[in-house]
Amino acid sequence: MQVFPFIVVAWIAGVGLYGIVTxxxxxxxxxxxxxxxxxxxxxxxxVGYVTGAVAPYYYDVPVHTPAVDPxxxxxxxxxxxxxxxxxxxxxxxAIQAHKRFGTLDPHELAEFKG
Amino acid sequence: MRPALxxxxxxxxAAGLVAFYLWGLSGLPGFGNYPGPYGPAILRIAVAQTxxxxxxxxxxxxxxxxDTVGExxxxxxxxxGTAIVLRMLRGERERPPADEARDRDVPPTSGAVRTVALMFxxxxxxxxWWLASHAQANPSGxxxxxxxxxTAFILIYLAGEFLTFRRLSPTAIAxxxxxxxxxxxxxxxxxxxxxxLPYLDNFLPLGQIxxxxxxxxxxxxxxxxxxxxxxxxxxxxxxxxxxQTLLIRHGGG
Numbered sequence: 191m192q193v194f195p196f197i198v199v200a201w202i203a204g205v206g207l208y209g210i211v212t213x214x215x216x217x218x219x220x221x222x223x224x225x226x227x228x229x230x231x232x233x234x235x236x237v238g239y240v241t242g243a244v245a246p247y248y249y250d251v252p253v254h255t256p257a258v259d260p261x262x263x264x265x266x267x268x269x270x271x272x273x274x275x276x277x278x279x280x281x282x283x284a285i286q287a288h289k290r291f292g293t294l295d296p297h298e299l300a301e302f303k304g
Numbered sequence: 305m306r307p308a309l310x311x312x313x314x315x316x317x318a319a320g321l322v323a324f325y326l327w328g329l330s331g332l333p334g335f336g337n338y339p340g341p342y343g344p345a346i347l348r349i350a351v352a353q354t355x356x357x358x359x360x361x362x363x364x365x366x367x368x369x370x371d372t373v374g375e376x377x378x379x380x381x382x383x384x385g386t387a388i389v390l391r392m393l394r395g396e397r398e399r400p401p402a403d404e405a406r407d408r409d410v411p412p413t414s415g416a417v418r419t420v421a422l423m424f425x426x427x428x429x430x431x432x433w434w435l436a437s438h439a440q441a442n443p444s445g446x447x448x449x450x451x452x453x454x455t456a457f458i459l460i461y462l463a464g465e466f467l468t469f470r471r472l473s474p475t476a477i478a479x480x481x482x483x484x485x486x487x488x489x490x491x492x493x494x495x496x497x498x499x500x501l502p503y504l505d506n507f508l509p510l511g512q513i514x515x516x517x518x519x520x521x522x523x524x525x526x527x528x529x530x531x532x533x534x535x536x537x538x539x540x541x542x543x544x545x546x547x548q549t550l551l552i553r554h555g556g557g
Contacts (some may be wrong), residue, residue, distance in 0.1 A: 192335035200325060201442030202397050204318070213316040214305075238343060241336035242496045246347060246359035249442050251349045257359070260350070264363040268375050271447055271534075275382030282389040285548055289393070297307075 195236035202229035208210050216284040216294040219279060227273045243257035352507065354441035354521050365439065365526040369504040372526075373489055375531055380486045383537040390544045400518035413463065421463035428456040436531030440520035446527040450534025457539050466550050469505025475543065478536045492522055492529070 195216050202225060210221030221290050238259030244251055246260035333339050344366060347359060357360040364372050436449025461469035493504040501507055504522070509518030518524075 193329070195335050196329055196332075197478060199323070201433040205316070207318065211310060235337060237332065238338050239336050247442055248359070250349050256305045257347050259338050259340070260346055261368075263360045264368060265445060267307065267360065267445075268371070269377055270463040272450075274377055274474050274538075275379050278545075279382050279385050279389065281356050282544065282548075284384045285545075286389055286393075300487070 195232060195239075199229045201234045202226070202232060211229060214295050214297065216296060217281070217301075219296060220280045223280070224273060224277060226281065227269065230269055234262040234266045234269065234297065307512060322506065332492040351514050354440075354520050354523060355514040356436075356520035358440055358442055358445070359522055361445050361527065362520070364445065365452070365503075365523040365530075367450060367508055369493070369526070372530075373493065373504070376486055376489055376530060378407050379537050380482065383482060383540045386541050386544050390548050418463045421459040424461070425459045425548060428452060431457040432456065432531070432535070436528055437517060437524065439527030440524050441517070446530025446532075447534055449527075450531040450536075453531065453535035454542070456537035458542055461542075466546055469546070470543065475540065478539045478543070481532050482536035482540060485529045485531070485536060488497040488529035489526055489533070491527055496522075 206222045206224075206226030206229065207219040209225065210219055213219040213222060235258075238261070240256060242260045243256040243258045246263065248255070249259075284294060287299060291299055293299060324497050327511075346363060350359045350362045350367075351357060354362045354366050356366070427454055431456070432449045432451075432453030434449070435444035435452055439445035457469060457472060494506040497503055497506045499507050506521045506523065508521035508525065510521050513519060
């Protein structure tokens with residue numbers, strides 16, 4: 191069994207999670223979250239891959255040519271859109287946190303209440 | 305939580321995650337051997353059934369169309385949420401983006417940036433519409449096309465100034481376009497219901513040539529509305545973020 195793509199997934203998710211835990215800046219932390227989410231694209235596309243198959247588009251190849259799984263590709267597309275939405279929301283929350291408390295350091299922010 | 309304790313909690317959690325990941329991997333069929341059955345079943349019937357040669361679009365806008373409605377409303381909600389989170393707070397006021405430090409020389413936008421941004425605006429609009437209207441043929445679709453379309457407005461911001469960006473993409477119009485995009489998708493679904501079909505059923509003629517612009521019935525139409533919604537949502541999100549840095553200031557009342 192070829193495991194290299196799944197090692198890449200674990201690596202991307204791992205560095206992202208480590209970044210989230212150790213980060214001292216909200217913006218940096220949000221970027222780390224994007225990195226973690228990127229690992230899911232590799233995972234989804236890795237799961238649906240079929241050796242020697244074409245992309246699931248029959249525009250210029252005959253119908254019934256073996257193709258990789260279209261469902262996980264559609265899921266990856268959903269994933270990208272949701273990530274963009276989540277990132278926009280998180281960034282706006284970070285802007286307001288900085289305006290209100292004057293810091294982007296999550297450790298200092300944790301000391302504020304309310 | 306102290307940083308050291310924090311790291312230990314993370315390591316314990318990560319160990320658990322690794323264990324679950326390995327357990328999950330051991331059940332996978334192996335890279336390159338995807339067995340189906342769902343994906344291959346769709347591959348077998350999609351072109352004949354929907355006349356879309358882009359099977360991913362067929363999945364997104366037809367087989368999993370109901371999920372995509374939800375996905376589109378996630379983006380809709382995020383744009384609304386950004387507007388709410390970034391509203392003007394107490395003790396803030398909006399004022400025109402006048403120069404606050406008059407003695408400071410603001411470097412003008414360089415000629416190279418202006419030229420390149422303006423040069424790309426037209427082609428980017430064309431590319432965006434092309435992507436949004438070819439979901440049924442190739443790896444494009446409303447989501448991709450919408451983002452590219454929104455980029456055209458951001459190029460205008462880069463080439464000129466914030467006020468031009470605002471004049472060309474007034475929030476009221478972007479709001480309306482976003483609502484039309486999101487509502488249009490939902491309405492196509494309801495139109496099928498009115499015809500006595502299941503929600504989001506493909507009730508339009510499928511066209512003769514699979515993959516042609518006029519083919520695939522509601523898939524092409526939904527992709528068009530998704531393109532509108534995504535472009536407007538991204539323009540709104542970007543202009544909210546720009547407003548924060550350029551227009552809204554502390555103090556005053």
